[in-house]
Amino acid sequence: MTAGRYRVTVTTDGESLIQGWWGSEVTARRKFASWIGEHGSRAGARVTLVDEETGKQLTEWPDGR
Numbered sequence: 553m554t555a556g557r558y559r560v561t562v563t564t565d566g567e568s569l570i571q572g573w574w575g576s577e578v579t580a581r582r583k584f585a586s587w588i589g590e591h592g593s594r595a596g597a598r599v600t601l602v603d604e605e606t607g608k609q610l611t612e613w614p615d616g617r
Contacts, residue, residue, distance in 0.1 A: 557605050560584045565596035573604070581611075588613050 555573035558580035562569045569591065574580040584601045591597050592613065599613045 555604070556580070557603060558610075559602045559604050560587060561600050561602070562587050562591045563596075563598045563600075564591075564594050569594075577603075577610075584611065584613075 556575035558574050558577050559571060560574075560580055560583050561571045570587070572580075572583060574583065580601055584599060588599050591599065601610045601612070602608070603610055
């Protein structure tokens with residue numbers, strides 16, 4: 553099984569906590585929002601969504617870091 557195109561990563565203080573890959577951007581964005589809710593209260597939490605095909609970061613939480 554190959555990884556999907558869209559990767560969501562949760563880090564805390566720069567250390568990777570969890571990652572997932574999805575083939576659908578819509579699904580990846582839903583997971584991105586879900587993981588903010590699940591992990592956003594952790595100290596130093598950051599959630600990113602990256603398009604692995606282009607290498608572009610599509611969004612991050614919190615904004616502007």
